[in-house]
Amino acid sequence: MANTTPEVFATEAAEVNTEVGHGGAGTHAEPELFGLAPFQIVSIAMLILLLIAFFGAKVHKTIAGGLDSKIAAIKDQLEEAKQLRAEAEALRQEYADKIAGAEKDAEAMLANAQHEADAILEKAEADSQAMVERRKRMAEDKIAAAEREAVEDVRNRAALAATAASRALIADKHDADADKALADKVIAGI
Template sequence: MDHTYEHFWLDPKFWVAVSFVVFFALVGRMAWARLSAMLDGRGARIRAELDEAARLRAEAEEMRRQADAERTAAHREAEDMLARARAEAERVAQAAAAEAEASAKRRERMALDRIAAAEASAVAEVRAAATEVAVTAAREVLAANIDAGADAELIDDAVADLPRALRAA
């Protein structure tokens, strides 16, 4: 059954093709509008995300610069603290050395004073012993050489000499 029509617009296949083209034109236009709107929205979201990423990157770079500056400042402060600690340690070491030297001098002085006191004590003991020996020897010599009459004469001379001795003292 092959039908032939006098004019092509009378053929139902032509109208099916026309309606098919019109349908796809209308649906394609609506689909294109929705697709382009969707793509535009997605592009806007991507642009917003890129802008946000650029802003976050700028903030991160600023934070990195601040962190670098803080790290540099902390490093400088640590070096200053270390230098101050070294200077303080040197000062304390010098003070300790000076104190040790002064303590050694005090101990030396105290030892010399003890030695001098021991010498003075030894000299006093020697003098006391010598005096005691001299007194004992004099007593023995006097006891052996002086009798009662000579003893009375010595006592009279000592009593007579007492006013002169008291004036001299």
């Protein structure tokens, strides 16, 4: 292949500034934006910046005022939360005290119930002991009554037997003449 250089095609002819400035040098073309010179663009930019700063300050005040009101609302909510927490702590302490009091009351009730149960047990033991003593006395009284009755019965039978034996003896040994002499003797003694 042959060494070929690329060919450049120009679509339009380039403008060349041929004006001569100081000392024979070419003049420099100033850039333009929308037909305005650079100092005019800077002036407009400064005006826009100052307008933003002026109106932005008002916006800043509005934003700061809104933020301050939100900060105040948050502070109020925090204060309310602190108060609610303090109230909750007080309620918790109150209920803890009530629970402790209830536990003490339950212990006292348990001790009282134990004391009453002991007293009832002692009374039941005393009552049962008294009932045993009473029944023992009743049994002894019944035995003594039965003994007296038996002794009385034995005496009565002995008296009847003695009476029957003396009748029989008297009847055997004592006749009508002895009766007459005995009767006379009794009458004479009166």
